[in-house]
Amino acid sequence: MYLVGIDVGTTNTKTVIFDVETGRIRAVGSSRTIVRHPVPEWSEFDAEDVWGTVLQSIQAAVQQCDRPERIHAISVASMGESAFPVDAGGNVLHTAIAWYDQRTVAEAQWWENIAGRERIFTITGHIPRPTYGVNKLLWLRNHVPQVVERIHHWLSIEDFVLWKLSGSFATDYSIASRTMLFDQRTLTWSEPLLEQAGLPAAWFPPAFPSGTAIGTVSKEVAEQTGLPQQTIVSTGGHDHLCGALAVGVTQAGHLLESIGTASVIMAVSDAFRPSPELLAAGCNSYAYVVQHTYVTLGALNSAGGALEWIVTLLYGQGKQGTVSQENYTQALREAAEVPPGARGAIILPSFLGSGTPYGKSSARGAILGLTPSHNRPELVRALIEGLAFWLRDNTEMLCNLGIAPPHPEITVIGGTTQATLLLQIKAEITGCPLKVPQITEAAATGAALLAGMGANIFRSGEEAASSVRHTVQIYEPGAEAVEIYNTIYEQTYLPARRLFI
Secondary structure (H helix, E strand, C coil): CEEEEEEECCCEEEEEEEECCCCEEEEEEEEECCCECCCCCCCEECHHHHHHHHHHHHHHHHHHCCCHHHEEEEEEEECCCCEEEECCCCCECCCEECCCCCCCHHHHHHHHHHHCHHHHHHHHCCCCCCCCHHHHHHHHHHHCHHHHCCCCEEEEHHHHHHHHHHCCCCEEHHHHHCCCCEECCCCEECHHHHHHHCCCHHHCCCEECCCCEEEECCHHHHHHHCCCCCCEEECCEEHHHHHHHHCCCCCCCCEEEEECCCEEEEEEECCCCCCHHHHHHCCEEEECCCCCCEEEEEEECCCHHHHHHHHHHHHCCCCCCCCCHHHHHHHHHHHCCCCCCHHHCEEECCECECCCCCCCCCCCCEEECCCCCCCHHHHHHHHHHHHHHHHHHHHHHHHHCCCCCCCCCEEEEECCCCCHHHHHHHHHHHCCCEEEECCCCHHHHHHHHHHHHHCCCCCCHHHHHHCCCCCEEEECCCHHHHHHHHHHHHHHHHHHHHHHC
16 A cells, blocks of 8 residues: 655655555655745745646656555645635635745734734744744735735645645644644634734634545546545645654654754644743744644754855855865865864854744854864864754753753754764764664655555554654764763853853
């Protein structure tokens, strides 16, 4: 029996076909996500582009599949905040503003002023920021009111793809949360917030747990893609969360770091517990894709991106104007020869804001402790150590708040999981073992698992995650390095953090 998972990402749209019996991926289809820029500062997704790339990725995967008739269910992981307005006739009225587009700053400030920062967080679990769905809807109301007058449905990217697959309007709790209009205690749309924003509740699709069956693929979609027409369509989830499910992060106390251009740290808990400490830290807390659990998320906007920047700055650009793999490998090899502490150099990686647990978007990076004896390898190692100190800061915050257990095992996924030096340093600075699953397409695989839950193949998130077969590499902290880094953390990093953040 096969399950299909789609990951609609910012850069690519991927479709995987997952074999339940073997626990492995049978086929992968990929299509480039198209981003449009009507003016230089704006980024948008066109509905036809999104659906076209989804179809192409499904078609590519099905064509590679040995027995497509064995496909039983399908689901979707997606970026969280972008959405399409749709009229009563099913016509898309406007492009979806990209989740990272900043044109909504004024709307975000207005919404925070009238609804209240603490109140918004207490209800929705989200820190008010321009990126969330409510601000995109308010922007449309302010700038293209003729569109808003005709809205009948407001469909986030996942909701839109589910609708196109099955004809059913539905969302899941995690994606609904990214509108910043969803009540985390009742797991329903917040009537007080909707009323205050002047938005009809009828615009928003019914919300269900991730992995809930909502229908089957339409005859048209079956003909276009090669999917069996009886294929069950299930609600999916936010992409980071689907990726976490695929690598077994399913129970309260589990901790995960997802590393890309940015770094996201995620802890699972058994209840929604908004607190002044989480609000001050800038952490979001909302429904997870595993029923009856929540996640608390922290982030640093400049993680893998900062590492690419310093390698490019010090070792030069590749042919495409970005870091080359050869230079990247050389930089890490040379940094590995530098002793712990980078010979006194330290870098605070707040290049695009402090991230959690400080929540200061105005903070900027700092390079400290330089002498004429420092060279390229020391600076690369200092940045890697700075990223690891950030992880320790956040891990300790989650432990101190009772969200994570003391000295937790940290699961790590993402683009830098092949960088052995980075992972070993993180283990030694945090004092925690790091578990690195060797898995590709984690978000799409997580969506496939949710498809299986909707089809009653799996009875729980734990059972679904345990079906995935992959190897795991463990990075254990070495006692000597831990002692060295504890001293640096207490005597150098913390004082520098207090001074510059």
